[in-house]
Amino acid sequence: MSDAISKVTSAIIIAIVVIAIVGGVVYWYYSSQKPAQSTIKIGLFISNLGNPYFAMLENGSMVAVNELKSKGVNIDLVVYDAKDDPTQQTNQIETAVGQSFSAFIVNPTDIQAIQPALSDAKTHGIPVVTTDRDVSDKTLRFLFVGTDNVKGAEDAAKALIQALNQSGKPQPWNVVILNGIPGTTAAIQRQQGFHNVLDPLVQQGVVKIVAEEVADFRRDEALNKMEAILASKKVDAVIAANDEMALGAIQAIKGAGLKPGSDIIVVGYDAIPDAVAAIKAGEMYATIAQSPFLQGYWAVYAVYYKLTKDWTPPSDWIKTPTVVVTISNADTFSSETATPQPLPGAPS
Amino acid sequence: MERTTLRNIVKRITSADEFKPLLALIALYLSSAVISSYFLSVYNQKILLLQATPLVLLALGETMIILMGSIDLSPGSTMALAGLIAALSSNYYGLDIRLSVLIGLLIGALVGLINGLAVTVAKIPSFVATLATMVGARGIVLLITGGESIYGLRGYEWLTDERFFVANMVWIMVVFVIVTYVLLKYTSLGLKIYAIGGNEEATRYSGINVDRVKIVTFTLAGLYYSVAGIMMDARLQAAYPWTGYGSELDAIASSVLGGIQLSGGIGSPIGSFIGAYILTLIANIMVLLGLNPYLQWVVKGFVLGAAAIALSRGLRYVK
Numbered sequence: 001m002s003d004a005i006s007k008v009t010s011a012i013i014i015a016i017v018v019i020a021i022v023g024g025v026v027y028w029y030y031s032s033q034k035p036a037q038s039t040i041k042i043g044l045f046i047s048n049l050g051n052p053y054f055a056m057l058e059n060g061s062m063v064a065v066n067e068l069k070s071k072g073v074n075i076d077l078v079v080y081d082a083k084d085d086p087t088q089q090t091n092q093i094e095t096a097v098g099q100s101f102s103a104f105i106v107n108p109t110d111i112q113a114i115q116p117a118l119s120d121a122k123t124h125g126i127p128v129v130t131t132d133r134d135v136s137d138k139t140l141r142f143l144f145v146g147t148d149n150v151k152g153a154e155d156a157a158k159a160l161i162q163a164l165n166q167s168g169k170p171q172p173w174n175v176v177i178l179n180g181i182p183g184t185t186a187a188i189q190r191q192q193g194f195h196n197v198l199d200p201l202v203q204q205g206v207v208k209i210v211a212e213e214v215a216d217f218r219r220d221e222a223l224n225k226m227e228a229i230l231a232s233k234k235v236d237a238v239i240a241a242n243d244e245m246a247l248g249a250i251q252a253i254k255g256a257g258l259k260p261g262s263d264i265i266v267v268g269y270d271a272i273p274d275a276v277a278a279i280k281a282g283e284m285y286a287t288i289a290q291s292p293f294l295q296g297y298w299a300v301y302a303v304y305y306k307l308t309k310d311w312t313p314p315s316d317w318i319k320t321p322t323v324v325v326t327i328s329n330a331d332t333f334s335s336e337t338a339t340p341q342p343l344p345g346a347p348s
Numbered sequence: 349m350e351r352t353t354l355r356n357i358v359k360r361i362t363s364a365d366e367f368k369p370l371l372a373l374i375a376l377y378l379s380s381a382v383i384s385s386y387f388l389s390v391y392n393q394k395i396l397l398l399q400a401t402p403l404v405l406l407a408l409g410e411t412m413i414i415l416m417g418s419i420d421l422s423p424g425s426t427m428a429l430a431g432l433i434a435a436l437s438s439n440y441y442g443l444d445i446r447l448s449v450l451i452g453l454l455i456g457a458l459v460g461l462i463n464g465l466a467v468t469v470a471k472i473p474s475f476v477a478t479l480a481t482m483v484g485a486r487g488i489v490l491l492i493t494g495g496e497s498i499y500g501l502r503g504y505e506w507l508t509d510e511r512f513f514v515a516n517m518v519w520i521m522v523v524f525v526i527v528t529y530v531l532l533k534y535t536s537l538g539l540k541i542y543a544i545g546g547n548e549e550a551t552r553y554s555g556i557n558v559d560r561v562k563i564v565t566f567t568l569a570g571l572y573y574s575v576a577g578i579m580m581d582a583r584l585q586a587a588y589p590w591t592g593y594g595s596e597l598d599a600i601a602s603s604v605l606g607g608i609q610l611s612g613g614i615g616s617p618i619g620s621f622i623g624a625y626i627l628t629l630i631a632n633i634m635v636l637l638g639l640n641p642y643l644q645w646v647v648k649g650f651v652l653g654a655a656a657i658a659l660s661r662g663l664r665y666v667k
Contacts, residue, residue, distance in 0.1 A: 051495050182642070214641035219497070219588045220580065227395040228635035232386035244497075244588070251584055255398070255508070256391065274499045274586065 040075040040103070040307055042300065043096045045089055047109040047133070049081040053270075053292050056338065057107060057131060060296030063340060068304060075304070086113035093117035097124050103303040104128045105296075111136050111185065129302050131295045133185065134317075142306065144317045145299045147290045149186055152269065152322035153193020153241070159286040159324050160239050160267045161197065161207075167265065169236050172205055176229055177212040178222055178240040178249060187217070190241040190269060198239075210235060215245045222248030230256045235264050243268035243275035243287055250283050261285065271325050271333065279330050291320040293338040301343040314345035365616040368658060369606045373622050376629055384636045392632070397514055398583065400628040401521040402427070402576040404621050406595055407602035408528045409572030411620040412565050414603050415532070417545040417612025418474035420566070422463060423573045423599045424592030425485035430456035430574030432489050435498045435587035445503035453574045459485055460570020464563035482596065489589050498587040507582035517579045524572070528617040541565060545612025602627055605655045626651075 082089035180187030222245035246268030271289035305311035434452025466477035606623030608615030
């Protein structure tokens with residue numbers, strides 16, 4: 001009796017094991033072997049998804065992937081968030097290299113620190129697009145999709161001059177420049193853009209730069225610096241390398257009993273919500289909006305064309321547009337910069 | 349007879365904890381007035397006071413901790429968290445401004461309490477314990493805000509409104525300096541704080557509940573930092589998530605410039621008030637002169653080093 005039961009039991013166990021093994025092999029064959037040849041699997045590595053700017057970038061990639069899916073393309077996107085930690089991003093990329101990814105879109109946390117991970121990807125033949133921030137060694141990616149900060153800053157400076165012209169203030173106009181964290185790409189390029197426009201005007205005697213300070217992209221630092229500048233200088237306008245510093249300067253101007261917007265014209269950069277509110281209130285003249293949405297959107301298409309049509313981009317840097325935000329487009333610019341546009345130089 | 353008393357008075361003045369920092373402040377004031385004609389203007393003196401005020405609050409809190417021979421790295425993050433919570437309470441949840449400020453202050457005290465418990469109950473060295481709260485509190489601020497400021501604050505401008513020539517927050521700061529001085533020099537809690545910094549082992553043997561003193565002092569310090577945080581809300585009219593980033597070092601530097609010994613037990617809160625003022629003054633005069641921004645850091649470092657040398661003269665050794 002007990003013998004019979006154990007025979008039945010062992011037969012059942014053997015059957016289960018056989019079914020499990022056969023099923024597992026079949027499943028493995030169908031799930032990993034076969035689709036790997038036809039699916040495009042993209043890894044998107046974001047520096048910090050907690051930042052609304054980079055959330056827009058991710059959104060752009062999602063929209064592009066969904067567009068391609070609706071056209072019947074077998075494409076998948078896996079998103080990684082490094083929370084601004086270069087070590088974590090390196091780990092994420094290195095881990096992903098061992099999986100079956102067709103391409104990487106990388107928004108580096110640091111232009112140097114992730115290079116070893118990217119050269120790892122290169123040796124495994126995975127094409128890489130960088131977005132928003134580039135890497136130092138440009139051979140590690142086939143394309144960079146990002147803002148031309150020099151041009152954006154030039155636009156900001158031109159907007160400042162336009163506002164000064166309209167204000168009818170006597171020349172030379174006394175201008176204060178507030179710069180970002182020394183050594184960062186954004187700070188260097190924006191400073192250069194400001195000077196590209198202002199320096200010729202300084203030589204013509206139209207503009208006088210009365211102070212140029214570093215306020216580390218910080219609002220509290222800019223407040224303190226601007227207060228001290230106002231103690232010793234007459235100022236007509238302030239141009240800052242980001243909105244936080246512009247808003248700090250506005251606080252200092254108010255504290256000195258002056259009116260931001262009319263007594264002193266302020267221009268910022270980045271178009272953060274706080275600054276857009278200041279523009280609507282007439283306290284800030286202009287700011288510069290970038291297009292993180294298009295960065296993510298174009299990067300996906302670039303990867304797709306690269307993989308399917310062996311596409312070579314017209315240049316290794318596709319510049320995403322910047323928009324000057326003033327009171328006239330303060331309500332509409334965000335939809336302006338979040339509308340899909342065709343990738344420049346895309347194959348027909 | 350009279351000569352000896354006069355000499356005694358002079359000796360008492362020159363040997364006071366506050367003497368050297370005060371001398372340095374006077375010297376800096378005079379030289380600044382000479383090199384920049386804008387320095388002594390009413391406006392500039394007012395902004396000096398405004399800029400120094402939050403730092404003084406941080407320095408006073410830090411001083412109480414350093415006097416016990418501990419260190420606190422959390423001031424900058426605590427002020428940001430307290431300022432944010434107050435701003436959220438008033439702006440986002442629509443609570444009464446006084447209640448919102450109270451909630452902010454309690455949050456600061458709570459962070460201080462956590463520091464105190466970590467140091468005493470969990471026996472984590474203060475450097476490590478407060479490093480953890482510094483990183484953790486900043487993380488909470490960034491989680492809540494996503495890196496963006498809470499703006500359009502209302503009601504906080506009372507702090508920057510002027511009364512008797514200077515802003516209300518400056519008067520609050522003056523009250524805090526006096527209260528802290530009395531607390532440290534004339535109450536049993538103050539004496540215990542100095543005793544712990546002087547010789548913690550001996551203080552424990554004498555039957556004083558050292559752990560309780562530490563918990564109370566850390567909590568009190570957290571409260572001071574949160575006052576600074578609410579002042580920054582008023583200054584910026586926004587709860588800025590990076591407020592006070594790196595301020596812990598300014599608070600420690602203020603204490604050092606004010607003659608507080610990092611080994612504990614020696615120094616006066618008036619000294620750290622002067623120290624905070626010196627730091628603010630140096631930053632101010634460099635901008636007035638339009639000094640190269642990179643050079644400004646070098647000068648700041650040099651002043652700190654020089655002050656440390658001057659203040660440790662006469663000591664047999666330092667740790």
